[in-house]
Amino acid sequence: MDPPSLVPEMWPPPQPHLPLAGMRLGGIMIGRVGPSSSSAAAAAAEASAAAAAGPRDLSVDESSLTEQSGAAGRGRRRRRDTAASEDESSKPVSTSSGNEMTDSEVKRLKVMKSGDENSKGEAALKKPTDQNPLPPEPPKQDYIHVRARRGQATDSHSLAERARRDKISERMKILQDLVPGCNKVIGKASVLDEIINYIQALQRQVEFLSMKLEAVNSRMNSGIEGFPPKDYPSQAYDAPTALAFNPQTPREYGQGSAAEWLHMQVGGAFERVT
Amino acid sequence: MTATGSPGNPNPNLSKPMLVHHFLRALARVNRAAPKQSHARRSRRIRCAAYASMAAAAGPGRRWSRVLLRRLRSSPSSHRRRISVRVARPPRIATASSRVETLRRLVPGGRSLGYCSLLEETADYVRWLDAQVQLMQSLVDFFSS
Numbered sequence: 001m002d003p004p005s006l007v008p009e010m011w012p013p014p015q016p017h018l019p020l021a022g023m024r025l026g027g028i029m030i031g032r033v034g035p036s037s038s039s040a041a042a043a044a045a046e047a048s049a050a051a052a053a054g055p056r057d058l059s060v061d062e063s064s065l066t067e068q069s070g071a072a073g074r075g076r077r078r079r080r081d082t083a084a085s086e087d088e089s090s091k092p093v094s095t096s097s098g099n100e101m102t103d104s105e106v107k108r109l110k111v112m113k114s115g116d117e118n119s120k121g122e123a124a125l126k127k128p129t130d131q132n133p134l135p136p137e138p139p140k141q142d143y144i145h146v147r148a149r150r151g152q153a154t155d156s157h158s159l160a161e162r163a164r165r166d167k168i169s170e171r172m173k174i175l176q177d178l179v180p181g182c183n184k185v186i187g188k189a190s191v192l193d194e195i196i197n198y199i200q201a202l203q204r205q206v207e208f209l210s211m212k213l214e215a216v217n218s219r220m221n222s223g224i225e226g227f228p229p230k231d232y233p234s235q236a237y238d239a240p241t242a243l244a245f246n247p248q249t250p251r252e253y254g255q256g257s258a259a260e261w262l263h264m265q266v267g268g269a270f271e272r273v274t
Numbered sequence: 275m276t277a278t279g280s281p282g283n284p285n286p287n288l289s290k291p292m293l294v295h296h297f298l299r300a301l302a303r304v305n306r307a308a309p310k311q312s313h314a315r316r317s318r319r320i321r322c323a324a325y326a327s328m329a330a331a332a333g334p335g336r337r338w339s340r341v342l343l344r345r346l347r348s349s350p351s352s353h354r355r356r357i358s359v360r361v362a363r364p365p366r367i368a369t370a371s372s373r374v375e376t377l378r379r380l381v382p383g384g385r386s387l388g389y390c391s392l393l394e395e396t397a398d399y400v401r402w403l404d405a406q407v408q409l410m411q412s413l414v415d416f417f418s419s
Contacts, residue, residue, distance in 0.1 A: 164390060167390055168389065168390050168393060171390065171393035171394055171397060172393060174397045175393060175396060175397050175400070178397055178400050178401060178404070179400065189373060192373040192374065192377065193373060195377065195396065195400070196373060196376050196377055196380060198400065199377075199380045199381070199396070199399070199400060199403065200380065202400070202403040202404060202407050203380070203403070205407050205410075206321060206324050206325070206403070206406060206407060206410065207317075207321055209324075209407065209410035209411060209414060210317050210318075210320040210321035210324055210410065211313075211317040211320075212414050213301070213317075213320055213410055213413060213414055213417070214313060214316045214317040214320050215313070216414055216417040216418050217301065217305060217320075217417060218305075218313075218316070
């Protein structure tokens with residue numbers, strides 16, 4: 001390795017954990033980004049190798065700044081990972097193909113640009129005093145920026161929100177299938193309007209039909225009075241109270257012949273209607 | 275029992291025979307218990323019986339059926355009691371609120387539900403209400419024929 005790239009790593013002994021944590025976060029975020037993560041890592045390794053090995057003096061001032069910070073970070077990481085296997089880490093660089101190289105070039109350019117924008121003022125200050133450990137803020141900011149932009153889909157909150165939205169739209173679809181004429185309506189508000197109208201119409205229809213049923217039923221009273229009264233539980237005759245959740249209603253259900261007959265009639269008609 | 279419903283039905287046990295059974299019993303009970311009541315009162319009882327049989331056939335698995343049954347059971351004195359029981363709820367965030375609030379008022383027990391579960395309850399309630407209306411219509415047709 002190049003000695004100057006190692007200097008900033010060795011330089012700050014009091015806080016060795018901070019830059020390492022930053023780099024680890026960066027590595028995780030890069031690995032999370034997408035399918036090009038391995039190529040990005042390889043490209044990063046290649047960039048650090050290229051910056052560390054030879055042509056550092058060829059690079060311009062600004063690029064040398066960002067390259068220095070990146071190279072310092074990568075050198076640190078590489079040293080932490082495998083101290084002795086530098087050629088091993090440079091192997092995937094040689095095997096990486098051309099388009100990956102271009103991708104990595106784009107990424108490195110982006111890194112350079114953002115780092116340049118962020119730390120140009122600091123660079124002028126810190127370049128003369130090279131003793132200052134280059135703060136790992138520019139790469140950190142960069143990675144955080146990447147996470148905010150790309151990682152929206154994998155964020156747990158947005159995942160939960162997306163699941164909720166999916167659930168809502170699925171139920172909306174079920175409701176649209178239930179309410180007639182609701183499939184043609186476009187827009188959530190008008191779908192809700194349709195649902196509300198349908199429910200109100202159904203409730204009004206229940207009211208109307210109960211009136212009608214009362215009128216018809218009082219005429220046909222004898223037919224219903226023909227039910228054998230032993231069929232009914234004698235504890236409560238109030239309709240709502242007796243209609244508690246009675247688990248044994250299906251058993252009584254087949255007992256009364258008149259009730260069964262009427263039920264067959266009406267139920268058959270009812271099933272035919274539906 | 276015939277379990278009818280769409281394939282994506284969250285509550286597949288919409289059993290119409292149970293609904294018919296409950297409603298016919300309730301109807302007979304209304305006829306027997308109150309033969310001399312006024313028409314309005316009787317039709318109101320029939321309406322209550324319709325809702326109650328719907329909720330009873332739907333079972334206690336749904337919030338709307340529980341709330342409906344509780345409301346129907348305590349209906350004579352509920353108007354007096356409800357005032358003291360009512361607790362001030364935090365006002366909901368008003369986004370598309372007028373429609374959703376209307377829906378909350380229409381579906382029994384929907385006031386305290388979130389939007390997602392409100393839609394689920396609404397779907398179930400609409401299904402049962404539809405079945406009840408069809409049952410009543412076929413009963414009217416049957417009796418008047």
